[in-house]
Amino acid sequence: MGWAIALHGGAGDIPLSLPADRRLPREAALHHCLEIGVAALKAQKHPLDVVELVVRELENHPNFNAGKGSVLTSRGTVEMEACIMDGNSKKCGAVSGLTTVVNAISLARLVMDNTPHIYLGFDGAEAFAREQGVETVDSSHFITPENIERLKQAKEADRVQVYMNHVIQSPFGSI
Template sequence: MTMPNDPAQTWAIAVHGGAGTIERAQLRPEQEAAYRAALTRVVETGAAVLEQGGSALDAVEAAIHLLEEDPLFNSGRGAVFTAEGRIELDASIMDGATLAAGAVAGVTRTRSPLSLARAVMERSPHVMMVGAGADAFSVSQGLEQVEPSYFATQRRWRSLENFLKAHDLPVPAKPGGLDRPDPAKGLAHDEGKHGTVGVVALDTAGNVAAGTSTGGTTGKQWGRVGDSPIIGAGTYASNGACAVSATGSGEYFIRLTVARDIAALVELKGMSLQAAADEVVQNKLTALGGDGGIIAVAPDGQLAWSFNTSGMYRGRASAGGPVSVGIYKDET
């Protein structure tokens, strides 16, 4: 997708809500409608920031806030449970103009893990914080705190119970919060064992940014961390190449440094954004046995997405064009 030539009028945004086994036969019409409406709201929210001259970072944060608050998706409220019956959240963000980046893993009380990742980037000398230290830093920065039960949903608890029983693992005691009404009840679809949300954006100043947020994988053990908070794997942004956010089997994305690899093909080999994305996702990732997908945007306005699963919740918009959302493989 090519953008207008006038840089003063150029902005673009793409979002994803996770990739996995998502097929038409599995989604009822009301479920499909709910996801398309949610993706449209997220794209429109980020696009409004960009259209008003806001920064790519602000657009990424505003859009991911909505995704983290929507229990349809595996991030923030509605995230999956660990094997111990906890919710541990990961997120990262990167500024393509400066290569500044921030990431958090295993946080439990910050309402927006993505905002905490941005605080790490902008208000600390570090790139990544984890666990109790990240939670403490969040409090020190005045970010909104919630009880861990805030993130819990009955649907995700049932998924954990099924996972643990299938693997002959003990089921922990039920946490609080499961009796709270779930606005996504009857609408959410289990996209598989993993799910993530992400946003990439290009602003009218020519800067790109990327952000990713997730609850990880159902039943994860031993403090497992996937690719979402790993700069270069699940998230990367450089004005010299592109911005990328990934979703899928995190261990494979880490091993391939998927996000950075796409950027390197654009920057060093001069490949188009779509060609670079397809080379990494359809060829390298598939050959290694990993599944998932990415969204990406380049400073010249190219937008791309690529995934090797049956579906990926996704949407995009650019200056002067309509909002486009998709779910299934055969949608452009």
């Protein structure tokens, strides 16, 4: 059986009109993630391990909107989420409301593998992360000048909707 890999850098796109100094690092990061995934699949790593590996790389790159560089809430804070699913067994794990977990995808994987639950959120997910020894950092680690600027622009364009203190932003307008 063959395999294929598809990945993206989050909501929105990387427009060709974006200045090269901002566009090229994003494209290079996507190529890097693709190469990591291809190498892992060629090495016959388990597909879930490959998914987690590639998503961790995306989460660690500040130019994408997960992990470092996450979209900010209307208050300028980070509340990250991730989910993962094994298509064969239909087992899944999801987390949300994370403020300190470096790699949300890895915590979602631990929820799937180490609990009877499908989903953990906010304080419960953070407590589970500490219990599992998952790497955490101060939430300021995830905030970049670019995501601060995105929030500012979204507020100025009236593309920010607040629901229960959460912000929903989209490069395509309000959702």
